[in-house]
Amino acid sequence: QVQLVQSGVEVKKPGASVQVSCKASGYDFTNYGITWVRQAPGQGLEWMAWISGYNGKTSSAPKFQDRVTMTADTSTSTVYMELRGLISNDTAVYYCARDVNLIVGGLAWLDSWGQGTLVTVSS
Amino acid sequence: EILMTQSPATLSVSPGERATLSCRSSQSIGSNLAWYQQKPGQSPRLLIYHASTRATGIPARFSGSGSGTEFTLTITSLQSEDFAVYYCQQYNDWPGFGQGTKVEIK
Numbered sequence: 241q242v243q244l245v246q247s248g249v250e251v252k253k254p255g256a257s258v259q260v261s262c263k264a265s266g267y268d269f270t271n272y273g274i275t276w277v278r279q280a281p282g283q284g285l286e287w288m289a290w291i292s293g294y295n296g297k298t299s300s301a302p303k304f305q306d307r308v309t310m311t312a313d314t315s316t317s318t319v320y321m322e323l324r325g326l327i328s329n330d331t332a333v334y335y336c337a338r339d340v341n342l343i344v345g346g347l348a349w350l351d352s353w354g355q356g357t358l359v360t361v362s363s
Numbered sequence: 364e365i366l367m368t369q370s371p372a373t374l375s376v377s378p379g380e381r382a383t384l385s386c387r388s389s390q391s392i393g394s395n396l397a398w399y400q401q402k403p404g405q406s407p408r409l410l411i412y413h414a415s416t417r418a419t420g421i422p423a424r425f426s427g428s429g430s431g432t433e434f435t436l437t438i439t440s441l442q443s444e445d446f447a448v449y450y451c452q453q454y455n456d457w458p459g460f461g462q463g464t465k466v467e468i469k
Contacts, residue, residue, distance in 0.1 A: 277407075284450065284460055284461070284462045284463045285399075285401075285407065285450055285452075285460040285463075286460070287452075287458045287459060287460065301457070335406055335407070337407075346454060346456075346457055346458040347395075347454050347455075347458075348454055349397035349409060349412040349452065349454060350397070350399075350407075350409060350452075351409045351412075351418060351419075352409075353406040353407055353408070354406065355406060356406055
């Protein structure tokens with residue numbers, strides 16, 4: 241079965257960077273994309289960025305373009321998402337999700353989700 | 364930017380009754396809409412895509428309808444496990460989610 245397993249809880253200071261990993265299994269990694277969605281405490285879902293498992297192409301929401309970097313390791317079916325310049329408002333649960341579009345980011349639904357990674361930004 | 368508006372914010376329903384959730388987009392998105400369910404402390408789960416296609420394993424009591432700018436998620440005969448927050452997501456253009464509708468026990 242499809243599984244997305246994310247790395248564990250992170251606590252960071254303002255200005256730092258955080259890297260969250262997402263290891264996929266149970267499907268052909270190169271046939272899908274991976275999208276990152278975050279959820280601040282008590283808030284809704286926010287689409288952040290996407291990476292193709294096929295060719296590593298990426299796209300990001302405008303508000304994250306300057307701060308997010310993603311890489312895909314096809315040998316281990318793992319995606320890494322780095323968020324730089326953390327501020328308190330970045331405190332959230334970060335989810336990776338399988339995106340059925342492997343060519344263009346943001347133009348498809350998300351059919352399987354990781355368990356989420358809590359990132360807390362605090363001085 | 365396409366804005367997604369869900370209503371109501373909270374819906375109080377008795378078990379066994381029908382729930383009707385609305386999602387409206389600020390411009391036409393065709394049928395490029397998905398619905399997700401999120402229970403407390405859990406990750407979202409895909410329910411519906413292409414506005415009306417149920418995802419794998421989703422019970423038939425969940426149905427989606429609509430196109431253009433107006434969409435509806437209907438849950439017939441609510442079960443205890445259906446009380447959750449529901450989000451719509453458009454993927455016609457740069458993706459975005461609605462703010463969610465919480466379905467609570469009346």
